[in-house]
Amino acid sequence: MRAKDQLGLDGEAAASLHLQRAGMRIVDRRWRCAHGELDIVAIDGSTVVFVEVKTRRDIAFGHPFEAITPAKVRRLRALAGLWLQAHELRGPVRMDAVAVIAPRSGSWRIEHLRGIS
Numbered sequence: 001m002r003a004k005d006q007l008g009l010d011g012e013a014a015a016s017l018h019l020q021r022a023g024m025r026i027v028d029r030r031w032r033c034a035h036g037e038l039d040i041v042a043i044d045g046s047t048v049v050f051v052e053v054k055t056r057r058d059i060a061f062g063h064p065f066e067a068i069t070p071a072k073v074r075r076l077r078a079l080a081g082l083w084l085q086a087h088e089l090r091g092p093v094r095m096d097a098v099a100v101i102a103p104r105s106g107s108w109r110i111e112h113l114r115g116i117s
Contacts, residue, residue, distance in 0.1 A: 011055025
């Protein structure tokens with residue numbers, strides 16, 4: 001596995017743990033279909049939350065949240081609709097983003113942005 005891919009997996013694991021500590025229940029990770037992939041699906045109270053995770057070693061080329069463009073959000077919304085159809089769920093939905101900054105040495109930093117649009 002390439003180091004970049006492993007970093008992404010490690011970031012998703014860290015994000016999942018962060019969300020669980022915040023009281024969310026993880027119901028799916030790395031859900032794939034022909035149109036793409038959702039990183040994390042969680043339940044926050046009665047709300048289904050679709051979480052995009054971006055992991056970087058540093059912010060030399062910009063903050064991880066900067067990689068979540070309007071086009072990316074539109075694609076995530078479409079994928080969320082497909083996930084809801086596949087799981088026959090209804091109810092309130094929210095899109096969140098988690099940035100993981102994971103330097104090679106030192107502490108990792110996790111930022112959670114609720115309600116991206």
